[in-house]
Amino acid sequence: MKFLNPKRLYYSMGRRKFFEWLVLLAFTLFFYGPLLHLFMLAFANKYQVPAIIPQEFGFHWWKYVFNQKSLVSSISLSFTIAFIVTFLSMIICIPAAFVLARFNFKGRKLIMLSFLIGNAFPRIGLYTSIGIVYYKFNLMGTFIGVLLIHMLESMMLMIWLSAGAFRNVPREQEEAARDAGAGPLRTFLHVTLPMAWPGIAVAAMFTFIASLGENQGTLLVGLPKYRTMPVEMYGVILDYPATAGAVFALILIIPNLILLLLMRKYVGPETIAKGYKMN
Amino acid sequence: MSNKIKLEIRNMTKLYKNNDGVRNINLKVNEGELVTLLGPSGCGKTTILRTIGGFLNCDQGSILIDGKPIEHLPPEKRPTAMVFQNYNLWPHMTVYENMAFGLKLRKIPKAERHRQIMEMLDLVKMTGMENKYPNQLSGGQQQRIAIARSLLLKPEVLLLDEPFSALDAKIRSQMREELRKIQIDLNITVVFVTHDQEEAMALSDRIVVMNKGSFEQIGTPAEVYNNPINRYVAGFIGDMNFIEQGGKTIAVRPENILIQKGTGDGITGKVRATMVLGHYSEVTVDTYHGIIKAFVPCENSEIFQSGETVTLTFSKYHEFAKDDIAS
Numbered sequence: 001m002k003f004l005n006p007k008r009l010y011y012s013m014g015r016r017k018f019f020e021w022l023v024l025l026a027f028t029l030f031f032y033g034p035l036l037h038l039f040m041l042a043f044a045n046k047y048q049v050p051a052i053i054p055q056e057f058g059f060h061w062w063k064y065v066f067n068q069k070s071l072v073s074s075i076s077l078s079f080t081i082a083f084i085v086t087f088l089s090m091i092i093c094i095p096a097a098f099v100l101a102r103f104n105f106k107g108r109k110l111i112m113l114s115f116l117i118g119n120a121f122p123r124i125g126l127y128t129s130i131g132i133v134y135y136k137f138n139l140m141g142t143f144i145g146v147l148l149i150h151m152l153e154s155m156m157l158m159i160w161l162s163a164g165a166f167r168n169v170p171r172e173q174e175e176a177a178r179d180a181g182a183g184p185l186r187t188f189l190h191v192t193l194p195m196a197w198p199g200i201a202v203a204a205m206f207t208f209i210a211s212l213g214e215n216q217g218t219l220l221v222g223l224p225k226y227r228t229m230p231v232e233m234y235g236v237i238l239d240y241p242a243t244a245g246a247v248f249a250l251i252l253i254i255p256n257l258i259l260l261l262l263m264r265k266y267v268g269p270e271t272i273a274k275g276y277k278m279n
Numbered sequence: 280m281s282n283k284i285k286l287e288i289r290n291m292t293k294l295y296k297n298n299d300g301v302r303n304i305n306l307k308v309n310e311g312e313l314v315t316l317l318g319p320s321g322c323g324k325t326t327i328l329r330t331i332g333g334f335l336n337c338d339q340g341s342i343l344i345d346g347k348p349i350e351h352l353p354p355e356k357r358p359t360a361m362v363f364q365n366y367n368l369w370p371h372m373t374v375y376e377n378m379a380f381g382l383k384l385r386k387i388p389k390a391e392r393h394r395q396i397m398e399m400l401d402l403v404k405m406t407g408m409e410n411k412y413p414n415q416l417s418g419g420q421q422q423r424i425a426i427a428r429s430l431l432l433k434p435e436v437l438l439l440d441e442p443f444s445a446l447d448a449k450i451r452s453q454m455r456e457e458l459r460k461i462q463i464d465l466n467i468t469v470v471f472v473t474h475d476q477e478e479a480m481a482l483s484d485r486i487v488v489m490n491k492g493s494f495e496q497i498g499t500p501a502e503v504y505n506n507p508i509n510r511y512v513a514g515f516i517g518d519m520n521f522i523e524q525g526g527k528t529i530a531v532r533p534e535n536i537l538i539q540k541g542t543g544d545g546i547t548g549k550v551r552a553t554m555v556l557g558h559y560s561e562v563t564v565d566t567y568h569g570i571i572k573a574f575v576p577c578e579n580s581e582i583f584q585s586g587e588t589v590t591l592t593f594s595k596y597h598e599f600a601k602d603d604i605a606s
Binding site for chain 1: 332333334353354355359360361363365367368369370371380381384385428429432
């Protein structure tokens, strides 16, 4: 273990590098420490404080969670909602994003900014006023009500990122298609949409993940009938042992991890930065 | 080339919001002719090309192909095909799919489509590249495919918007030659836009020299080179010396200047520098009228050392009125 001697490291890396490395180490610990702890807890059959490492490892709590009917049904409900929300959101937002990206009309920037409003205020205030509207239209406690809440939250990202993707398709590419004899619709379907597709897929992924993680709105609108995973999580934290909570949390994380891995080629600071550009 | 008029632009005007654009454009292009619109950037040459292609609407006037007006048609209904500066191949399609796109829209059966594409790939010397994606090709190769894609549409008029300006010099001149050969072999009518006067000279049947939204001169490369109509054209095409003399501007090409040692009849001056440029040398001379450039055969370049007094006489020159400078 000679090479882990701090003094040796300090002089071999140089002062600057050494401190950078320390900061990175601290950051990694803060960032991944809880995750690691969670991971450990999920596979602990027996865990009693003050021990750091569980006394017994196994799948005991996984079996337990999958035997709780309400928890399993919340998993399937969460995924059903996430798929429907992503699909509907794409149908609504892709045309809107295209118009915002390609046509320069009066008030365009204002419309773009208006999507930000939903994200600019404390959510709970927004939900209170939404609640009033929901009661009026009898949407409280309905499936459509839950879908609407989810779509509202992902709309900004879906439209902004897609609009950024459309903006990055050079106009000349569309002109070349028109020139070859394609009408506007065919041009959109064969040239614009496929070329913007990676950006749109990233937006759809974020929508999916956001929908899976949405809790406050669903809690207020969907209870008692519609309990998604994050909503159940409240109960799990309060009523179940920490080890069961860890299992449940991992189930929530896994789909996000898979999606991010699949899309890692397209997800990057560049895609996101392009989406947030206003003109 | 025949005398049949293929493309005609009548009194066409297209202005942008800031009043830039082109005014009262009249142009006739014969079948099988290659006409180049030549001018500095912002002179309106691309505007004209885009109105022919249908990507811009003209404010006034009409555009006719084979005598039929087309200015009201959208691009997809026009018998024109355009090759863009940045190739604009669709990156998500293979070379083959890029080329098949327009043919599919024209409902050409699969077997015939395949035959035509293979034939065209052969013509542009790109056989074997059909399954590659555009990003796997070099700039020159991409532009070949772009040209092939346009030619497959069998356009009445082919429009090229600075197609070679993104390529390096060597490939550019090679592409130029190949384009000219294909154009003559297939007898296609072409409108070519460029800001490169050398390219215009090398390619064109006729050159249209443009300035600030209007035509300055239309003529064969030899005509615009040998008989420029005004000072602007004289300065834009080829090398030219301008000498102000008694209210007139004298324009003389470096190759039309005779240079002799010592003083004598003509303009005297001192040699500033001699530069060997291959088969000829460029001698710059400091005179009372400013710096004058002259070309001399390479073997004579040794004779004219800097600082030496020389006399210049002109074997051929043009005279322009002085107020012509404004243009």
